[in-house]
Every structure is written in structure tokens, then in C-alpha cells.
Amino acid sequence: MRYEAPERVETAVSLLSGERGLARILAGGTDLLVQLKSGMVEPDLIVDIKKIPEMRRIGAENGGFRIGAAVPSAELSEHPGIRALWPGVVEAAGLIGSTQIQGRATIVGNLCNASPAADSVPAMIVAGAIATVAGPQGRRELPVEAIAAGPGQTSLAKGELVISIFLPGRPPRSGDAYLRFIPRTEMDIAVVGVGVSLTLGEDGLCTAARVALGAVAVRALLVDEAADALIGTAVDEAALERLAAAASAACRPIDDKRGTKEFRIKVAGVLARRAAETALERARRN
Amino acid sequence: MAGHHVSTTINGDAFEFVCEPDETLLDVLRDRLSLTGSKEGCGTGDCGACSVILDGRLVCSCLVLGAEAEGRTIATIEGMADGDRLHPLQRKFLEHAALQCGICTPGILVAAKALLEKHPDPSETEIRYWLAGNLCRCTGYDKIVRAVLDAAAEIREGRDAA
Numbered sequence: 001m002r003y004e005a006p007e008r009v010e011t012a013v014s015l016l017s018g019e020r021g022l023a024r025i026l027a028g029g030t031d032l033l034v035q036l037k038s039g040m041v042e043p044d045l046i047v048d049i050k051k052i053p054e055m056r057r058i059g060a061e062n063g064g065f066r067i068g069a070a071v072p073s074a075e076l077s078e079h080p081g082i083r084a085l086w087p088g089v090v091e092a093a094g095l096i097g098s099t100q101i102q103g104r105a106t107i108v109g110n111l112c113n114a115s116p117a118a119d120s121v122p123a124m125i126v127a128g129a130i131a132t133v134a135g136p137q138g139r140r141e142l143p144v145e146a147i148a149a150g151p152g153q154t155s156l157a158k159g160e161l162v163i164s165i166f167l168p169g170r171p172p173r174s175g176d177a178y179l180r181f182i183p184r185t186e187m188d189i190a191v192v193g194v195g196v197s198l199t200l201g202e203d204g205l206c207t208a209a210r211v212a213l214g215a216v217a218v219r220a221l222l223v224d225e226a227a228d229a230l231i232g233t234a235v236d237e238a239a240l241e242r243l244a245a246a247a248s249a250a251c252r253p254i255d256d257k258r259g260t261k262e263f264r265i266k267v268a269g270v271l272a273r274r275a276a277e278t279a280l281e282r283a284r285r286n
Numbered sequence: 287m288a289g290h291h292v293s294t295t296i297n298g299d300a301f302e303f304v305c306e307p308d309e310t311l312l313d314v315l316r317d318r319l320s321l322t323g324s325k326e327g328c329g330t331g332d333c334g335a336c337s338v339i340l341d342g343r344l345v346c347s348c349l350v351l352g353a354e355a356e357g358r359t360i361a362t363i364e365g366m367a368d369g370d371r372l373h374p375l376q377r378k379f380l381e382h383a384a385l386q387c388g389i390c391t392p393g394i395l396v397a398a399k400a401l402l403e404k405h406p407d408p409s410e411t412e413i414r415y416w417l418a419g420n421l422c423r424c425t426g427y428d429k430i431v432r433a434v435l436d437a438a439a440e441i442r443e444g445r446d447a448a
Contacts, residue, residue, distance in 0.1 A: 003290060003307035003353045033349045034330045036308060048354060074343060098419020100334055103343035186418045
């Protein structure tokens with residue numbers, strides 16, 4: 001196994017695309033080093049991206065923020081601008097692992113590890129986050145929901161890597177939230193995760209909404225029917241009930257040790273409703 | 287396998303070592319540099335016994351490659367006491383009997399120190415959440431939490447007096 005720590009994106013791309021064996025990208029390493037230790041992957045090349053300056057930055061851009069692929073979650077939690085603009089993304093990223101894990105783990109790693117239960121992914125999807133991908137053909141942008149293809153699988157081609165996530169600006173009276181169910185209070189993997197983002201008009205009616213579910217399908221789902229249940233309403237009791245029903249109806253979960261299908265379907269509706277209530281409260285304050 | 291030549295700073299001192307590309311920072315600390323205070327509990331980032339501070343961030347050294355230490359600054363448990371003078375956290379851990387077998391203790395002390403540097407006046411809840419990644423099979427955590435609260439109070443008083 002070779003270890004390389006390039007200082008430019010282009011060098012990382014040529015290392016990754018030129019490797020004939022198995023290559024892995026090292027950002028926070030909180031998934032990769034566990035996989036190495038267990039022998040789950042045996043890469044020929046590891047490309048550490050933390051020496052690339054643009055990967056380490058959080059920058060303000062067009063009313064939103066660009067977050068480099070090597071920025072640890074702890075840095076997001078400390079960033080007042082991102083906390084104020086997208087509290088749901090920060091709270092989702094902040095749920096991943098311990099303080100020690102937060103010091104290393106990145107949201108891009110969470111995205112590209114492609115676990116269906118990744119906490120930050122539904123929150124990023126409802127934020128309309130855009131991933132910038134660098135590869136042998138240059139750079140391209142795609143919505144975060146297009147990255148994961150299935151458990152542990154991404155849609156990225158050989159030599160490609162996500163170099164940053166853009167969280168866009170948002171209109172006034174907007175709020176987002178992420179909630180997950182776990183059987184304890186801390187340090188666990190989501191049985192169900194739900195992100196909700198919504199915007200209210202001056203009349204208090206919902207003008208835009210996005211709802212995403214985690215851990216209930218092979219990858220996080222953006223559920224238009226659930227968002228449609230909120231748009232045009234005052235996010236009242238009837239709308240919340242329709243939202244819960246649409247969220248539950250979209251689930252395609254498996255039975256496993258964390259929860260049964262039936263439980264996940266039920267809880268997705270409950271959490272969608274609660275996340276929407278928190279997002280609504282936040283929107284009314286903005 | 288090609289060895290990596292790494293220059294790094296540990297507890298304020300310059301260190302140089304050669305390591306394999308798949309060797310963890312924890313392995314380097316313990317097996318190459320004889321800094322055996324950091325312990326291997328799980329080796330997968332779940333238990334926190336190998337906690338160190340890397341460029342100001344609390345991390346599990348079992349989830350860091352040794353090669354990543356190049357040009358960075360690391361603080362381990364060995365740098366916590368000032369010669370024979372224990373850090374207030376270490377003293378309070380003794381006073382409160384906040385350890386039994388001691389395997390988790392270095393990691394918990396390093397983690398608690400990182401907490402107090404960021405939040406000098408943490409609540410009990412904040413301490414419990416901050417230390418959720420440090421597992422202890424012996425104490426039941428209460429004595430650890432009390433020791434951290436007491437050390438935080440003493441450090442704050444010391445600052446106020448100064």
C-alpha cells in the first residue's frame with residue numbers, strides 16, 4: 001500500500017485515475033481506517049486530501065457556504081454562519097459519533113461512504129446541497145442526492161472525487177431540521193433519519209419544502225410527495241398528517257437488528273412531522 | 287513497503303520516525319516512540335482509550351495514520367503533567383478515585399483537558415456528552431464526571447486569582 005498526500009486537486013485526480021489497483025481517498029479516515037483494520041478493503045493506494053488547501057476551507061459564497069471535503073464536522077459545529085443558515089445540517093453532522101470522531105469525520109466522507117443511514121445526507125439533500133466533483137474530465141457539479149448509488153456504492157467514476165459541498169443561501173422565513181431515531185441518547189446509527197426544510201411566505205403559508213428520509217431504503221430518499229403535503233398550507237395539523245403519511249408511504253426499508261420494516265415505516269412518519277414542526281419554528285424566527 | 291519518513295511535534299518536542307503506510311499513529315506512538323500512555327482498547331474509534339490532540343482537535347490516534355502526522359502538532363497524555371507536578375485533572379482523578387483499572391484513564395484525561403480548554407465551565411450534561419466516546423468498564427462514570435467538574439472549578443479559581 002502506498003500513501004500519498006498531494007497538495008493540489010489535479011495531483012489527487014491523476015493519482016486516483018492512474019492507479020491500476022484499488023485506490024481509496026482519506027479525509028477524516030473514520031470509516032476508512034476501520035475498514036483497513038478489519039481487512040474489508042485492501043487498497044494499493046491511499047490519497048490523503050488534507051494537504052490540499054481548498055479542501056480545508058469553509059468559504060462564504062453567493063449567500064451560502066462552500067465546505068471543503070476535508071473540513072471536519074467539529075469545524076462546522078463551530079461555524080456561526082453555517083449554524084445560523086442551515087442548523088439542520090449542523091445538527092445532523094453533529095450526531096455522527098463521538099467528540100473524537102467529530103474532530104476528524106467530514107460530511108463529504110459521510111456522503112461518499114454511502115451508508116443508507118448516513119445522518120448528514122438527508123439534511124444536505126433538503127438543503128439543496130451541491131457537490132463539486134473533480135475528475136480526469138475536469139470539474140462538474142451534481143446534487144448530493146445523486147452521489148450515493150446504494151450501500152457503499154457511489155455514482156462517481158474512476159479518478160473522480162468530491163472536493164466540496166455548496167450549501168446555498170436561502171430566502172427569509174426559512175428553516176430546516178434533522179431528527180433521527182436511535183434506541184439510546186448518543187453514539188448510535190440511525191434507525192430512521194428525517195430532514196425537512198421549508199420556507200414560509202409573508203402570509204405564513206409554506207411556499208417551498210423539501211423532505212428527505214435516511215435508513216429506510218438503499219440510499220437516502222428525497223420525497224416530493226411529502227414536500228407537496230406542506231407546500232401551500234399553513235403547516236397545520238392536517239398538513240402534518242398528510243406529510244407523515246407520505247413519508248411513511250415512501251419507505252422501502254429492510255428488517256435488521258436496528259429495527260423492523262413496520263417500525264421504520266411508522267417512525268419515518270412520526271419523525272417527519274416532528275422535524276417539520278422544528279423547521280417551522282425556525283422559519284418563523286428568521 | 288516503502289517506509290515514510292515523518293517529522294512531527296509531540297508534546298512540544300520535535301520527533302522523527304519512519305513508519306509503514308498502513309501503520310496507525312497509535313502504533314507509532316506506542317511501538318516506535320515508546321509513548322505507551324495512549325492505550326489501544328478497540329482499535330476502531332469506539333472506546334477513546336487512544337485519544338490524543340492533533341492540531342488542537344481531540345481525535346482517536348487509532349484512526350489516524352502515522353504518515354499523517356507529518357508537520358503536525360500532537361499532544362498526548364505524556365505531556366499533561368509538568369514534571370512531577372500533576373495537572374489539576376490528574377490530581378482530581380486521584381482525589382475522587384475516578385479510576386480503577388486505569389486503561390481508559392489516559393484517554394479520558396486527554397479528552398477532559400480538551401473539553402476544559404474549550405469550555406472552562408461545563409455542565410454535568412456537557413461533560414457526559416463530550417466524554418461519550420470514552421468508554422470505562424469500571425467506574426460507572428459518576429466519579430469521572432465529578433472529578434472533571436471539580437478540576438474545572440479549581441482551574442477557574444486559579445485563573446480568577448491570577
